[in-house]
Amino acid sequence: MFQYFLNPWLLAGLVGIGLPLAAHLISRRRFDVVDWGAMQFLNPSRKTRRRMQLEELLLLLLRMGVIGLLALAASRPWIPGGWLHGYRSAGSRTVVLVIDGSNSMSRSDGVSSVHQQAVRRATEFLQTLQGGDTVAVVDARDQPLAIVESPLQDTAAVADQLKALPPPGGACAMLPALERAMAILGRSSALSREIVVFTDRQAGPWKTGDTAAWLRFDDLLKLPAVRPRIWVLDASTGLPEFGRNIAVGRLELSRELTVPGFPLRMRTVVRNESDRESVVPVRLLLDGQPLAGRTQSLRLAPHGETAVEFEYAMRESGTHVLSVEAETGEEAIRADDVSHAAVRSMPSLPVLVLNGRAAVSEEQRASFFVQTAFGAMEAGEPWVEATVRDADAATPSDLQKCAAVVCCGVSRVTPEFAAALEQFVRSGGGLLVSCDDQMTPAAFDACYKTAGMLTGLQLSRIRQIPPAAPDRVLAAPLSIQPGWLERFRSDPGRTFLKSDFQSWAVLNIVRNTIPQTGTSAPAEDSRIAMAPAVLAQLTTGDPLLVEAQHGDGRILVLSSSLDRSGNDLASRADFVPFLHEAVFRIAAASSRRNVSAGESLIVSAVNPAPPSDLPEPANQTPSDIVPLADGTGQRQFEVTLPDGRVLQVPAAPVGAELRGVIRETSRPGILRAHLVAAEQPQPAGDQPASTPPDAFVVNYDHSEDQFVPLVGDDRARLATNDRARFAESLAELQERMYGNETTTELWAILMFGFLGLLICELLLTRRVILRGYGAEALAAESSPAPGTAETLRA
Numbered sequence: 001m002f003q004y005f006l007n008p009w010l011l012a013g014l015v016g017i018g019l020p021l022a023a024h025l026i027s028r029r030r031f032d033v034v035d036w037g038a039m040q041f042l043n044p045s046r047k048t049r050r051r052m053q054l055e056e057l058l059l060l061l062l063r064m065g066v067i068g069l070l071a072l073a074a075s076r077p078w079i080p081g082g083w084l085h086g087y088r089s090a091g092s093r094t095v096v097l098v099i100d101g102s103n104s105m106s107r108s109d110g111v112s113s114v115h116q117q118a119v120r121r122a123t124e125f126l127q128t129l130q131g132g133d134t135v136a137v138v139d140a141r142d143q144p145l146a147i148v149e150s151p152l153q154d155t156a157a158v159a160d161q162l163k164a165l166p167p168p169g170g171a172c173a174m175l176p177a178l179e180r181a182m183a184i185l186g187r188s189s190a191l192s193r194e195i196v197v198f199t200d201r202q203a204g205p206w207k208t209g210d211t212a213a214w215l216r217f218d219d220l221l222k223l224p225a226v227r228p229r230i231w232v233l234d235a236s237t238g239l240p241e242f243g244r245n246i247a248v249g250r251l252e253l254s255r256e257l258t259v260p261g262f263p264l265r266m267r268t269v270v271r272n273e274s275d276r277e278s279v280v281p282v283r284l285l286l287d288g289q290p291l292a293g294r295t296q297s298l299r300l301a302p303h304g305e306t307a308v309e310f311e312y313a314m315r316e317s318g319t320h321v322l323s324v325e326a327e328t329g330e331e332a333i334r335a336d337d338v339s340h341a342a343v344r345s346m347p348s349l350p351v352l353v354l355n356g357r358a359a360v361s362e363e364q365r366a367s368f369f370v371q372t373a374f375g376a377m378e379a380g381e382p383w384v385e386a387t388v389r390d391a392d393a394a395t396p397s398d399l400q401k402c403a404a405v406v407c408c409g410v411s412r413v414t415p416e417f418a419a420a421l422e423q424f425v426r427s428g429g430g431l432l433v434s435c436d437d438q439m440t441p442a443a444f445d446a447c448y449k450t451a452g453m454l455t456g457l458q459l460s461r462i463r464q465i466p467p468a469a470p471d472r473v474l475a476a477p478l479s480i481q482p483g484w485l486e487r488f489r490s491d492p493g494r495t496f497l498k499s500d501f502q503s504w505a506v507l508n509i510v511r512n513t514i515p516q517t518g519t520s521a522p523a524e525d526s527r528i529a530m531a532p533a534v535l536a537q538l539t540t541g542d543p544l545l546v547e548a549q550h551g552d553g554r555i556l557v558l559s560s561s562l563d564r565s566g567n568d569l570a571s572r573a574d575f576v577p578f579l580h581e582a583v584f585r586i587a588a589a590s591s592r593r594n595v596s597a598g599e600s601l602i603v604s605a606v607n608p609a610p611p612s613d614l615p616e617p618a619n620q621t622p623s624d625i626v627p628l629a630d631g632t633g634q635r636q637f638e639v640t641l642p643d644g645r646v647l648q649v650p651a652a653p654v655g656a657e658l659r660g661v662i663r664e665t666s667r668p669g670i671l672r673a674h675l676v677a678a679e680q681p682q683p684a685g686d687q688p689a690s691t692p693p694d695a696f697v698v699n700y701d702h703s704e705d706q707f708v709p710l711v712g713d714d715r716a717r718l719a720t721n722d723r724a725r726f727a728e729s730l731a732e733l734q735e736r737m738y739g740n741e742t743t744t745e746l747w748a749i750l751m752f753g754f755l756g757l758l759i760c761e762l763l764l765t766r767r768v769i770l771r772g773y774g775a776e777a778l779a780a781e782s783s784p785a786p787g788t789a790e791t792l793r794a
Helices: 008-027 037-041 046-075 114-126 155-163 174-185 211-222 368-374 415-426 441-449 575-590 713-722 730-738 747-772 775-782 788-793
Strands: 078-080 093-100 134-140 145-152 192-199 229-234 244-248 263-274 278-286 289-300 305-313 318-326 338-345 349-355 384-390 404-408 430-434 457-464 503-509 533-537 543-550 553-558 594-596 601-606 635-640 646-650 652-654 657-662 669-677 694-699 725-727 743-745
Touching: 008 046, 046 747, 093 114, 093 145, 093 155, 093 174, 114 155, 114 192, 114 730, 134 155, 134 174, 145 155, 145 174, 174 192, 174 211, 211 713, 229 730, 244 278, 244 318, 263 278, 263 289, 263 318, 263 338, 278 305, 289 305, 305 318, 318 694, 338 669, 338 694, 349 368, 349 575, 368 384, 368 575, 404 575, 415 430, 415 441, 415 543, 415 553, 430 575, 441 457, 503 543, 553 575, 601 635, 601 669, 601 694, 635 657, 646 657, 657 669, 713 725, 725 730
Parallel strands: 093 134, 093 192, 192 229, 229 725, 349 384, 349 404, 404 430, 430 553, 594 694
Antiparallel strands: 078 743, 134 145, 244 263, 263 305, 278 289, 278 318, 318 338, 457 503, 533 543, 543 553, 601 657, 635 646, 635 669, 652 657, 669 694
């Protein structure tokens, strides 16, 4: 019943019907009765009393009806169908236009693309609306963007916004776009609410196989008082079907942080969307320039895909963009022929190595093999600049200039250093922890868990095997997770898989969702502690390598030692590359340069202010970045987006750096950012100081590069429960939207009824006053009957 009211909550006003009755009952006060013989000749007759009671009852009902009609009119009831066809309320329709902005919309017939045709048809549709109708626009991509969020009556302004839409690119998440349109319609009071989707009818954006998500959307459709209607219009009418499309998937890197000369591995897949086999050359590019000798020829089966891998070592420091491009010639869609990834190359990686076991000879120190591995370079500068400290003598100042910390058998640190280490990791630093046979559960908790780190990991005991044990304990090859450890599991001959482990800590994962302690970020930005992930296991089933996230930093825990006290990994050839990959992995946590659409990016630069001018960084994290107050000399980041727009992002001090948050990542592509001075008076000929540009990459969901038409079962699922209605042309859309599916509001009729009852109540009140209690009534009732005067005189 309530679905036939636009404002059903206002039906609570019907309670006011009882107010006249309550007032009538309260007004019936009792008076003291004094008998006076002459009053019997002034009492109204029985007929007059009946008339007065009837008029009072009728007056009470009229007053109750006036309040009831007013409450019903305010709740705005409506009826479906063509009843009362001649009546239509002004401004009774709100429409949200959803424009598909995915890669497939870039197809062209040689004159215009599908996206341009969609914009043109949306503009033509605007001309069919009435003067009081309102329109909003949603750009449907990986993350839907409301171009016109507050519905406007000015269709010319909406048309200008449609023409200013950026070219298509990336994927399209249609269900979130529809939910965004529903949120806009939820603020509307219009009787008719429409969502019109202009797309090329590809199945990928709709994700019809996600039954749970569509059931949730069905529940969302039931919430409004007026259910919105969803119309789907094919903007690709007249274009031929896809003949051939080669798509390059997301480019995965072994790490985002590297140094010159340290080989970097990258991997992606190339897919063939056609009915015939294709041979496609694929090449590697650095900053848009092809690299010599980095081209592979792939043979792709029909509707199949093939993985391709490259390895390259940077020659210079700085931020670079690596790209894998397929040479496809003339294709209908070119946007998915290339995939990018940003990499930061440093001169060397500063690492603090903490020694947890003091010894007379250098070879017996727990940090000896780590220090030796970082300095093991045949030629050139070392990739890691290691600084070694004894753990019990380490101070918070040792953490200021390092990107990662390696704890070699550390079982005791000062409380001040433990708190500083927690702050260091939470702010984006990396931590590698190794457990030797001297580590105890109490020592592990005191060093790492008490300060707030590794709350989801528990060390229960140290396990050792007898020297004469028949079975060797090795790293289980199938347990090694892909990614940066790929090189150590892909080849069975790797010495990492042959390392013998004699003692190790038994680590247990504590799965909880407790908020991390000690964070100073606001409630809306605070992170939730996620359960650590096991990256590798021993053949006994115990974890060998565990990764955990803390704030913006990353922690790796090796359950055995980094010297020869618990294993012989340190004497294997894979020890040096494993250690380098591990420290670059944890150090890259704060250098997220490749994100999915919609995820925020953090850009940073060295703070040029003198140390005395820097704010206290103790309670600041990348998630708690507050811009400086405006003023002369204020610095900011200038960000160039993939579509060419330039944004100004305020810079905030975090320790010795200036950081800014880039939240405009809705469109895939390459972003460039550099630190500049804010606008201020400059001497003639001078230019604002700036830093070299930094590069970032926003990726999209490449699963939608598989172009499958929306037909058959997929279309039937969308039509289930009247979720969507399909129209083949704009004329059909107009006929079905404006034709037989009309609705009528009744509030105006109820308001006329309210005014009529109000007039009747005023007339009846006047009648009661004049005839029931006024002078005319008293004169009529007090006129004595014949003989009465003589009786009174007697």
